[in-house]
Amino acid sequence: MNFLRRQFSSSTTNSSTTKVVNTTTTHHDVISRSGYSNEGTAMDYSKRQSLGLNGLLPARVETLSIQKKRALRVLRSKPNLLEKYILMAQLRTNNVRLFYKIVMDELEELAPVIYTPTVGTACLEYSTIYPFLAAPGVPDGLYLTKASLPELCQTIRNYRTDQDFSPEICVISDGSRILGLGDLGTNGIGIPIGKLQLYVACAGIDPRRTLPIILDLGTNNESLLNDEFYIGLRQKRPADEEFYKTVDDVLKALQTVYPDMLIQFEDWSSEHAFGLLEKYQDKMLCFNDDIQGTGAVILSGVMNAIRKTARENDVAPQDHRIVFYGAGSAAIGVARQIQSYFQIEHKMSEEEAKKVFWIVDSKGLVTADRGDRLAQHKVYYARQDNEGQQYKALMDIINYVQPTVLIGLSSTRGAFSHEVLSRFGELNKQPIVFSLSNPATQAECSFEEAMVATDNRVIFASGTAFPPYKIASTGEIKYPGQGNNMYIFPGLGLGSVLARPKYISNEMIYASSKALADSLTEEEIAEGWLYPSLKRIREVSGIVATAVCQEALDKGLATDQRLKSSADNGKILEYVTSNMWSPTDESYGIHDTMLDPKYIVKDLNDFTVLDKSRAELYGFILGFTERLGLCESIGISPSEFLDFLIDVDHGYLPNAYHSFYHAVDVAIVLYHMLCQYDVATYLSRIDMAALLIAGLCHDIGHPGMNNNYQVNLKTDLAVRYSNKSVLESYSCTITMDLLSRHKLLRHLESASGLLGLPTTEPELRTSIIKMILATDMIFHYELQENLANLLEIISDASSHTEDGKRSFPHQPSLPTTTEEEEEEESASGSPMQHPCCQHRPLSTIPENKKVEIVTPTEDEHSESDGEGDVQVKDIFSSQGAKSAISYFRKKSYFEEDMIPLCLKTMPILPASPEEEEEEEPDETKRHHHLSGIDLVTTTMNVNGIDKIIYTPPNYIMEPQQRLILCQIILHAADISNALRPWPICLSWSNLVCEEFFRQGDAERENGLEVSPNMDRNATSQTTIGLRFGDFVVSPYFEIFAALFPKSDELLKTLAENREHWLVMEEELQRNNQQAYEESLPWDTDEDQQNQRLPSSMLPDRPIINPSGRRVSVAAGMVVIPDELEERTIGSGKYKRKYWGVRSVSHSDISSNDQRHRNDVVRRRKSEEPSQIKNRNLRTDPSSPRRSLRANTLNNLIQEEK
Secondary structure, eight states: OOOOOOOEEEEEEETTTTEEEEEEEOHHHHHHTOTTTOOGGGOOHHHHHHTTOTTSSOSOOOOHHHHHHHHHHHHHTOOOHHHHHHHHHHHHHHOHHHHHHHHHHTHHHHHHHHSTTHHHHHHHTHHHHGGGTSOTTOOSSEEEOSOOHHHHHHHHHHOOOGGGOOOSEEEEEOSSSOTTSOOOGGGGGHHHHHHHHHHHHHHOOOGGGEEEEEEOOOOOOHHHHTOTTOOSOOSOOOOHHHHHHHHHHHHHHHHHHOTTOEEEEOSOOHHHHHHHHHHHTTTSSEEEIIIIIHHHHHHHHHHHHHHHHHHHHOOOGGGOOEEEEOOSHHHHHHHHHHHHHHHHHSOOOHHHHHTTEEEEETTEEOBTTSSSOOOHHHHTTOBSOSTTOOOOSHHHHHHHHOOSEEEEOSOOTTOSOHHHHHHHHHHOSSOEEEEOOSSGGGOSOOHHHHHHHTTTOOEEEESSOOOOEEOTTTOOEEOOEEOOGGGTHHHHHHHHHHHOOSSOOHHHHHHHHHHHHTTOOHHHHHTTOSSOOGGGHHHHHHHHHHHHHHHHHHTTOOOOHHHHHHHHTTOHHHHHHHTOOOTTSSOOGGGGGGGSGGGSOOOTTOOOGGGOOHHHHHHHHHHHHHHHTHHHHHTOOHHHHHHHHHHHHHHSOOOSSSSHHHHHHHHHHHHHHHHHSOGGGGSOHHHHHHHHHHHHHTTTTOOSSOHHHHHHHTOHHHHHTTTSSHHHHHHHHHHHHHHHHHTTTTTHHHHHHHTTOOOOHHHHHHHHHHHHHTTSGGGHHHHHHHHHHHHHHHHHHHHOEETTEEOOOOOOOOSOOOHHHHHHHHHHOOGGGSGGGGSSOGGGSOGGGOOOOBOOOGGGTOOBOSSSOBOBOOOOOHHHHHHHHHHHHTSOHHHHHTSOGGGSOOOOOOOOGGGSOOOOTTOEEEEEEETTEEEEEEEEEETTEEEEEEOOOSOOOOHHHHHHHHHHHHHHHHTGGGGSOHHHHHHHHHHHHHHHHHHHHHHHHTTOOOOTTOOTTTOOHHHHHHHHIIIIIHHHHHHHHHHSGGGHHHHHHHHHHHHHHHHHHHHHHHHHHHHHHHHOSOSSHHHHHHHHSGGGGSOSSOOOOTTSSOOOSOTTOOOOOSOOOEEEESSGGGOEEEEOOOOOOGGGSOSOHHHHHHHHHHHHHTOOHHHHHHHHHHHOTTOSSOOOSOHHHHHHHHHHO
């Protein structure tokens, strides 16, 4: 993304004058050094202004299409391919995204320019043309030499990609065998550069995550050593011992700096290539494209050629005889791949498959008794059935072997002469010729030569591009197949990057080859093509990458959790394609015009996000951020927020439910609650900005399997986060990384200061983290209790007034602290000294407003009277308030958030009349009535967007209290699917159940106990919908509606949806009654009752919750009992019925509820009068303050202790 607000400052001292000279890199310097960040003439005016670039670019703002059209006109005017190569290299260093836009749109035209054959010419001349290729400050690659391991690590770190993106893939060469051109030393850097350009264009690897490397150990090329312009080391190459030691140090350094990076070996000499591959193949994530990539792409072409001859000439695959002209690393690699094909697909033994091949080197046919010492990699294919006969000339070998396939990898131009091709054509109806040497000047023959010599019957493929051939007699135009490695290595690399396997296996290479062969369309097969059209290269690379990922998963090599999640959903291809970078994926130039008001969605009450396009989803979010002024509140532009939003989108996985669609849905519900239900009147714009970010990011990175699955399977995530709110913690990590990468909060302090609510970046980050962590469902009942407490506090505030001004009715506390704690609080400055905490004398609080609080249980420092009942404490002393703060400071930051609001200070401040804004005539004001308090909002039209400005209310909460309210609201939005109109509710339910049941299947496959509500054989969608609505959503929103009366409509919708669920349940029972009964795992009514009750949904023994709160189940799960005690809260119009239950030790909820009720009744009969009084104080429905803990459960807890 474009985040250029970076400045690099350094200081240098002039020794002669001792004057300190400051050197600062400004924004436009950064752009000049970052080809990715530069948009050139497409940069809009706002960006130019913000980056200080006004006057440094032509005035006209252009589109990307105009930039592309101009560049192509200049490029096509150059007749020389090397000139085109230089122009494209200059464009790449200046404007990366424009470069790849052109390459991807015109790949057939430009692939020969940026890679073979032109790259060969460029490497020959690289030292001469170097000044025209590398822009100042923009490295074209990483140049490594022999050094110590620490020095190598530092050198590698010196290569900075845009915004410090860590490389995912590197291509490394020592320049010892560049194409068919020999030892070119450092000049070979053009090959890694060109390869990585194809990775980006063909497979969508992010250009910022690529690293081209040349290992300069000298050269044995005398012409280069004597060339005054040669840019490499002027020394001979070292002996093998030193060579392997240096390479080992380099690879260790690369793994140290970038441990997850894929390493591709490219163009190493044959005597070293095989040894390096065999040494490191199983030890690190690497492959050799010359050996494995070339073999895979040629195998794919041979597969289709063999299929064609079998289909048209009845030539059985086992009858083929293959001659390789060339015995280097590439040739042997190809032979190995084709041999595996015969063994796997045609069930030939290894010995039978090996006898299909005849290898020819510079001395002739490779035989075991030729008399010379064979290189190790040739020994395997040395023929032993030649009966002492030796053949050197290719024509003699053709007559001896009578092959059906002739493959050239010799880099010898004209090796396949007219005579050889003619004789070969006489032996076969459809001779198969693969002239694979690069570049065209080194090819064994051209397409035209092969067509002429075989009477146009040849099945042909080459390693470089050849022009089509027109048959003179018929006028038919034939196109050659190009067996270029670009069909394999981009997809193989992409699949390896996404799967992150422990190593790349031979089976993964084979899978990529077979996927390429199978990717031909019916039209391409009918045309006789061996390889798909280059126009489909990204589609083909996606198919190849998917096959690689699938093979890695099947063999247990894949380690990436996101890929595993996608595989569970059967969406590997979708996951692969979603991770393919495109130059137009992100904000670029005129793309930002979508920020114009006409592009921003204004119907923000539309909850049907599942039917929306990505642009519409972005439009929804941009719409309400603009209306609420959230971007201005944290000091960023809408364009910067859009960049952040796009990256958030990319961070979500294609899960059924926990996807970016869910994130947008939650954000839209938050907006609806803020505006339609007047929730915004309690919050500042800073709070709302944090709430929006938390809502968008609360499930980012979710793998589709919940916390329970992560913990039980002991996944890497569970270990990393110590089994505590695993996925929520993971989302926090990703969110913080995105905030840092985008520097989204860099202007927060100044922007918030202008609003009168000064907030630092660490403070807002902490708030966002706490909001996201609170979405863990284990905190549902705690949030519900906090919501009820908040309702009572606000109800008290609205009903109790003095002199017409609202005031805070009480200040609760916990037991007193020790003297040492008092001294510590005094020294550090107690928060209670804040003027907001002492705006009203405690003595003025009416006695009838003193509400009793049930203190924590024994394991949370409670005090008991010995009979199980908790004593009521004096909650109104300032000493007690200090004690509360001191106590909770010792807890973790998240535990502090979970303190019931009744234990926190919530002052109600009167507004100053002189601070009220004057009413403007063109503004539309709207009055709100919220819990008995009149509020006013102002709607102003700015640039076509209705912006809502809330008049500062005549009360304000403490920051911690507003944070808890944000947690409550975010959780409400997160569980609100059941409150939508029925079609939307059902759509989300379908996705939830799909994800639930997939997890259940995965748990069963891994030998785990299936989580509650996730066994497709034991529960149904209707059961899940009814229970979740009745026992989770309904109680929560009963209290929510009491606090925000306008949201009462949600409960009506919930009731309507419940009727729909009941109808579905009845239909299910009616249509499938017999099958349903037969499938039940129980035999008796008692068993059936036990199965339905919560005890069957819980582990065999209580799970200790590290947070210290009473939570009975593994992370991510909530107990949903069948029956709960109905209770009431509040009085008058605030009176609501709800079910108060806390997640407690699972032994407290048993399938035999009657036995527990009897125990409770028996115990209460023996209570003392004082105990009965205390219990009645806590449970009296008329009390405006009461605990949400169910009566029976409280007694059972104490009895158990």
